[in-house]
Amino acid sequence: MRIPLPKLKAILLYFEENTDARFLGKTKLMKLLYFLDFMHLKKHGMPITHDSYVHLEYGPIPSAIMNLVDTTIQDPDNSILGDTISFEKRDGSDMYKMISLRKFSEEDAKLFSKNEMEILRRVCLRFGDLNTRDIVDASHKEAPWKETKPLEFIPYSLAAKDPDCLVSEEDINLAISLLS
Secondary structure: OOOOHHHHHHHHHHHHHHOOHHHOEHHHHHHHHHHHHHHHHHHHOOOOOOOOEEEEOOEEEEHHHHHHHHHHHHOHHHOOOOOOEEEEEOOOOOOEEEEEOOOOOHHHHOOOOHHHHHHHHHHHHHHOOOOHHHHHHHHHOOHHHHOOOOOOEEOHHHHHHOOOOOOOHHHHHHHHHHHO
16 A cells, blocks of 8 residues: 555545445445545556455455554554544444544645546545445456455456456556556
8 A cells, every 4th residue: 555644534534525424334435445446547547545455255455444444443542544534333233334533624635636536526426325235236347356266466457357447457567567
């Protein structure tokens, strides 16, 4: 993961403010991050978070960010995200609902390029009102999910196999290798 911590926190705040909060649990959050990275990658040739994605049963997950979120749930006082978000367990459900501890601000918006803000908006418009099952199903229709097996890391280059990708596999591999 190569995203600066303030930018990651801003993404989480943006998602909480621009999606249906009733459905914003950990699983949906992981899918929103997946779509943020892969939609940006398909259009601009680079992910935003640069996290490593893993194929799990409910779809692709950003491994480092998931660890940070898990720490926020299990040990909020020692979490580096604990000043920005918290999670509460919903009655009668296994879902941990994300709650922001402050609003997305003008300063947060300055952390993003115009292209990144466009993709953040598009992700929220497309998936913001979906429940967890629907966004999980959407992630399972993507080539990066279909082309990998459980517990495998998902290469960013698999995004080139989706029909909505505007960038070649070679260009994706080159861009990723330049940042390695």
